[in-house]
Amino acid sequence: MISKKTLITRDNFDKLILPIYNPIPFIPIKGKGSRIWDQKGKEYIDFSGGIAVTSLGHCHPILNKTLKNQSKMLWHLSNIFTNEPALRLAKKLLSSSFASRIFFANSGAEANEAAFKLARYYSSKIYNFKKNKIISFYNSFHGRTFFTVSVGGQSKYSNNFGPKPAGIVHASFNDINSVKNLIDHDTCAVVVELIQGEGGVIPANLTFVQALKELCKQYNVLLIFDEIQTGIGRTGKLFYYEYYAITPDILTIAKSLGGGFPISAMLTTNEVASVIAPGIHGTTYGGNPLACAVAESVIDIINTKKVLSGVEKKSKKIISELNIINKRFKLFTEIRGRGLLIGIVLKPNVSHNIHKILNFSFSEGVVFLTAGNNVIRLAPSLIIKELDIIEGMKRFYRALEKYLSRKE
Ligand code: PLP
Numbered sequence: 001m002i003s004k005k006t007l008i009t010r011d012n013f014d015k016l017i018l019p020i021y022n023p024i025p026f027i028p029i030k031g032k033g034s035r036i037w038d039q040k041g042k043e044y045i046d047f048s049g050g051i052a053v054t055s056l057g058h059c060h061p062i063l064n065k066t067l068k069n070q071s072k073m074l075w076h077l078s079n080i081f082t083n084e085p086a087l088r089l090a091k092k093l094l095s096s097s098f099a100s101r102i103f104f105a106n107s108g109a110e111a112n113e114a115a116f117k118l119a120r121y122y123s124s125k126i127y128n129f130k131k132n133k134i135i136s137f138y139n140s141f142h143g144r145t146f147f148t149v150s151v152g153g154q155s156k157y158s159n160n161f162g163p164k165p166a167g168i169v170h171a172s173f174n175d176i177n178s179v180k181n182l183i184d185h186d187t188c189a190v191v192v193e194l195i196q197g198e199g200g201v202i203p204a205n206l207t208f209v210q211a212l213k214e215l216c217k218q219y220n221v222l223l224i225f226d227e228i229q230t231g232i233g234r235t236g237k238l239f240y241y242e243y244y245a246i247t248p249d250i251l252t253i254a255k256s257l258g259g260g261f262p263i264s265a266m267l268t269t270n271e272v273a274s275v276i277a278p279g280i281h282g283t284t285y286g287g288n289p290l291a292c293a294v295a296e297s298v299i300d301i302i303n304t305k306k307v308l309s310g311v312e313k314k315s316k317k318i319i320s321e322l323n324i325i326n327k328r329f330k331l332f333t334e335i336r337g338r339g340l341l342i343g344i345v346l347k348p349n350v351s352h353n354i355h356k357i358l359n360f361s362f363s364e365g366v367v368f369l370t371a372g373n374n375v376i377r378l379a380p381s382l383i384i385k386e387l388d389i390i391e392g393m394k395r396f397y398r399a400l401e402k403y404l405s406r407k408e
Contacts, residue, residue, distance in 0.1 A: 024362060031058025034381050034388040036367070044362070045392035047378040048369045052197070052229050052341065055256035056301060057381035063259055063297055070293035078284055085292035092299050096238050098247035099267035104287035108228035108254035109143025111264035114281055115250045116147055116189065118272065119222045123188035125275040127220065133187040135221075137173040139199035139372070142191065142226055151191060153199070174204060176211040183215055189222045189250075190215075194240045197229035200372030201336055201343025209244050222249040222272065228264070232256035233302040233382050235339035236311040243338070256382070259298040263291035302382060311339045311382050314389060318342060318378065321393035329400050340384075344376040353403070360403045366395040 010025050026038040034057050036046050049055070056063060070085065077083055090102045105111050116134060123131040136142065138153040149157050150164040153173075158164055172178040173196060183190070190212060196202040216223040230240035231253035237243060239251065249272050254264030285291075301307060319335055322344060326332045334345040346354060351374030358376070361368055371377040 024367070026362070033057040034384040034392075043365060045366045045388050045395065047380045047392060048367045049340075049379045049381055050260055051255070051369060052234060052379035053255045053258070054260045055232060055234070055298060055382050056259045057383060058260075060259065060301075062301060063261075063294055066293050066297040067261070067290065070290050074289045076285070076288055076290070079282060079287065083287065083289045083292070085289045085296055086287035089292045089296045089299065092296060092303070093253075093265065093267065096299075096303060097251065097267055098241075098269070099251060100270040101268050101273035103266045103268075103281070104292065105264045105266070105283050106262045106285050106288075106291070107143070108226075108252065108264050109145045109148045110283060110286075111228065111252040111254055111266045112142045112148045112151070112191075112226060113145050114266045115224050115226075115252050116151060116191070117281060118250060118266070118268065118276070119189035119224060121280065122222065122272050122275050123220075127188075130186050131188045131220075132167045133182075133184070134168050135171055135179060135182050135187060135190045136168065137192060137196070138170050139173060139196055139202075140170075140191075140193055140226075141196070141198035142193075143228075173199075173202065174208045176208055176215070179212065179215060183219050183221065185219055187219055187221045189224050191224040191226055193226045193229065194244065195230050195235070195338060195341060197341065197377075198371055200345075200375045201341060201377055203336065203338060204244075206244055209246055213246050216249075224248055224250040224252070226252050228252055228254040229379075230338075230341060232298070233308055233311060233339075234341050234379070236308055236315070238303050238308070240338065256302070257295050257298060258291055259294060261291050261294040263288070263295050307382060314380075314382075314384055314386070315339050315342065317386060317389050318393070321389065325393065325397050325400065328397070329404065331400065340378070340380055340382055342378040343371055344378070346374045346376065348374070356406075357399065357403050360399040360406075361396060364395040364399040364402070366392045366399065368396075 028036040028038050030037045034046050036044050093102055103114050120132045134151055136151045136153055140153040142148040142152045147165050151168050153170045169182050171182055194204045225241050225248040227240055234256055251267045257263055322335050331347055331350050332344050333347050337343045354370055358368055369377040
């Protein structure tokens with residue numbers, strides 16, 4: 001038995017936890033803003049942001065206060081009741097979006113699962129049961145439940161789990177002809193990430209999304225935007241679709257919404273929601289008062305001119321620092337993304353060393369993510385301080401210097 005006094009080390013992970021992850025060797029025990037500290041007191045600047053989740057950094061004082069206050073009122077009720085935080089959050093999200101109805105869940109995958117089920121249900125009720133084909137894109141990522149991972153465009157994640165759900169096809173991202181070849185009157189939904197996050201931080205072209213919208217109209221197909229990674233201010237707008245001036249029929253959000261407290265949501269129109277009646281879908285924890293109270297505070301802070309315009313400024317600062325670094329080391333071919341979802345594309349002759357570069361970065365006290373197999377991804381707090389950006393980039397510079405002068 002492990003007593004509370006036993007030193008918990010990274011080795012324990014290998015013995016205790018199902019090895020589906022390979023976590024960084026140090027264990028963070030404390031965070032404040034964009035900095036985290038490990039068990040030895042070493043400090044790191046965090047550009048990983050809990051994989052685009054800790055939208056207001058670590059332990060934001062207002063979120064701490066909200067969580068504490070709500071924890072004294074009510075933790076959980078289940079959906080045999082509704083609750084005030086859920087209703088307040090619903091009002092705020094719906095009044096800032098295209099949508100009129102919302103469903104709360106706990107993770108991105110669950111929000112997408114609900115979206116895909118809703119699209120099929122709607123189409124079977126309004127049209128016919130044969131209208132169930134879902135079109136998604138190669139390289140996309142929509143979660144790890146079996147339905148969502150099968151819709152996702154990376155078969156390495158969905159193979160070897162037995163028969164996959166039928167009626168799912170994949171088109172090439174940013175290639176409208178590839179969609180035209182697949183879409184027909186049996187199609188119920190097209191689902192797209194407006195920036196493929198896990199796939200390599202690849203934005204969808206405006207003309208591609210416009211053409212998708214037109215095709216969907218033509219074939220009575222629901223358009224689903226998966227904004228689990230791009231939503232809630234990450235790109236400098238509350239929702240990334242605002243830049244495209246195109247609205248979906250269904251939108252999914254998660255990650256930044258809870259600032260670190262698990263919560264997700266699926267938003268839709270009255271028309272699509274009209275087929276739903278009690279019992280058709282559900283989840284025990286969805287709309288949990290603790291999660292909704294925290295998310296309400298997150299929205300109150302993020303959905304302001306100051307924070308949203310700050311995202312653009314911070315993004316520009318990071319990109320200009322990265323360009324300076326690249327002038328010196330010439331390791332990147334491109335820096336892409338939008339707002340504070342940034343991908344640094346490594347040159348082909350360096351990309352196989354991406355994990356080495358990240359390890360040198362950890363040693364220097366700065367944390368990044370990867371995306372695809374050749375992209376270093378940054379998804380920091382939306383309110384990361386300029387000082388942290390400058391210090392983080394200095395550490396990255398030193399890390400690259402050490403990477404280039406390493407002896408193998
Ligand atoms: N959709 C997108 C675009 C994502 O980036 C992710 C997670 O990375 C998901 C869905 C799945 O979210 P979760 O891991 O919370 O289930």
